[in-house]
Amino acid sequence: MATIFKYIFLLTILLTKLFGQDTHSDSLFRRPNIPFKGKFGCKVGINYNYPLNHIKADIGLYQANQILKNDFSTDGNRSVGIYNHNLFISTEFNLNNNFILGPKIGYELNLLIFQIRLNIIDYTNLQQDNLFVFRPDIGLTFFGLFSISYGYNVFLAGNNFNMVDRHTIGLTYNMFLLK
Secondary structure: OOHHHHHHHHHHHHHHHHHHHOOOOOHHHOOOOOOOOOEEEEEEEEEEEOOOOOOOOOEEEEEEEEEEEEEEEOOOOOOEEEEEEEEEEEEEEEOOOOOOOOEEEEEEEEEEOEEEEEEEEEEEOOOOEEEEEEEEEEEEEEOOOOEEEOOOOOOOOEEOOOOOOOOEEEEEEEEEOOO
């Protein structure tokens, strides 16, 4: 029962962030040249968990917040920086023999070719085993659309620590959808 309340609490926070009203009146937050700000998308991926040799598919939704900075510096030279950040909810599921489901929420930050992702995952086999995991990922990306990353699972709680291993390699593709 506590797990259900935990999911409801986390989902409420995430949905508030995704669908809440933007109350910023500063023009910095309402720039018309931000083409992907507030767009929702589908996120698909595949994760390889070694040395257990588990392969997991990953599918979910995210909200894109792309910021394009195009300013003049004080010395008159033009400086350009591009980054984006996404909140997402998704589910991992095992493609091997043992059924494992892993609903997760996370945050992703992309800066040109570098990516940092923070995930909270609750792996379960829908019987009696579960494993609550925090996974930071670091990797390379193409402006947040395609990425390859390495993640390290930090086991927070659970009763079956053999469901996943600590090391994960992931490939992810973020597809944009219309708002």
